[in-house]
Amino acid sequence: MDDLTGRPLLSAPRPTPPHLLSAPVPAYGTASLCDVLPAAVHGFDLPAGPGDAWPSTGLRLPAADRVCVFLVDGLGWEQLRAHPAEAPFLTSLLDTSLAGSGQPITAGFPATTATSLASVGTGLPPGEHGLVGYTVAAPGARGGRRELMNQLRWQPWREPAHWQPHPTVFRLLERAGVTTGQVSLPMFAHTPLTQVALSGGTFLGRESGEERMDTAAALLAGADRALVYTYYSDLDRAGHQHGVDSDEWRGQLMRVDTLARRLAERLPPRSALYVTADHGMIDVPEEGRIDFDEDWELRAGVELLGGEGRARHVYAVPGAAADVLAVWSEVLGEEMWVASREEAVEAGWFGPRVADRVRGRIGDVVAAARADVAVVASRAEPGETSMVGLHGSMTPTEQLVPLLQVLT
Secondary structure, eight states: OBOTTSSBOOOOSSOOOGGGTTSOOOOTTTSBGGGHHHHHTGGGOOOOOTTOOOOOOSOOOOOOSEEEEEEETTOOHHHHHTOTTTOHHHHHTTOTTSTTOSEEEEOOSSOSHHHHHHHHHHSOOHHHHOOOSSEEEEOOGGGOOOEEEETTTTBSOOOHHHHSOSOOHHHHHHHTTOEEEEEEOGGGTTOHHHHHHTOSSEEEEOSSHHHHHHHHHHHHHTOSSEEEEEEEOHHHHHHHHHOTTSHHHHHHHHHHHHHHHHHHHTOOSSEEEEEEESOOOEEOOGGGEEEGGGOHHHHTTEEEEEEETTEEEEEEOTTOHHHHHHHHHHHHTTTEEEEEHHHHHHTTTTOSOOOHHHHTTSOSEEEEEOSSOEEEOTTTOHHHHTOSEEOOSSSHHHHEEEEEEEEO
16 A cells, blocks of 8 residues: 555554555655654764664655755645645745655644644654644543643643653754754744754744744854754644635745745755645535534543544543444544544554553544544634634645755
8 A cells, every 4th residue: 555645655563444444644754744854864974862762764865964944834735736826936846857856745643733843853753752633632630530632732731841752853963963943933932842842952033934034044054064943834824714725825825935935045055955844734614514512423422522623533431432433433434534543553543653651642533534524613612613724634635745855
């Protein structure tokens, strides 16, 4: 079985159940977000620090002394290819006649920001770094009932170093004497998500996109060897609020294209710029929205509804997991891939390995949309329910993201 890009998939630990064979498992280890940084910095030829396992990958990228990763929130491969007029510079980088250029890679499951940023920064799949969803179940305070934790907003609080104990690639390189840094909005400087996913080296907060591009280029130029990360979020916001292909979204894509060109033109010698994203996005029509809060069948036996509309973690009350799986499979099986926790883990949805500390964060039932549908929760999640553009699942529209390169 091949992945979404046509490359052979990493083998799952056990055979995939027949009803899940159509789920296009992300290409962990060969062409996924967790492979980008380990592949991009392989030319540094540096061992990991004592006791740290350097992330390994089968992805091959050109060697460079200075590496910059520009991550555009919400820029899917399919959306980029569909809008060449709005993104002429990025479209020019899709030329696959250039070695290693213009290739799609997979985000990982679920295709959501917190999960993807952790995959990028640690070089590990979700099953190892542990950020396996937008909201996931966590043990309650002082031994109380488990509760949902939002891993993007980090609410309720969990100690970051315990929740995600692996060092980032930035930290490993910093220990080896390589200049590392992140250039992003000042508001992200001290967030727990930044701490667990992207920390290491120098954080430089800059408000405007132009300032971020210029600062990233200057940071690269100031060192013989460097890894720099920069980020842009407004394309994702436009997609959520107005939909992909809206005038607002197209305007933001034009801005992204201008910023990417600006950064590319300021790269110092011996540099590699990689433009990528955390997920694609799909507009889900009203008729495709299934309201969990109004559906007694889907609610039966469910203690907590986690994840997001197109990638749900469903946590059953004790003893009800089998019944919940049966009902969700019967009601949604034609429109979503519905799996038990064990089936999803064995099929490799979260990577070839899932750490023991992570297993309980995965739902007793995991449901990933394959049609233009979403399981929303109008009362519990009014903000998310009102969004036009959604993401999270394993369809090509959400899962494929660009990996574009500029070399100097």
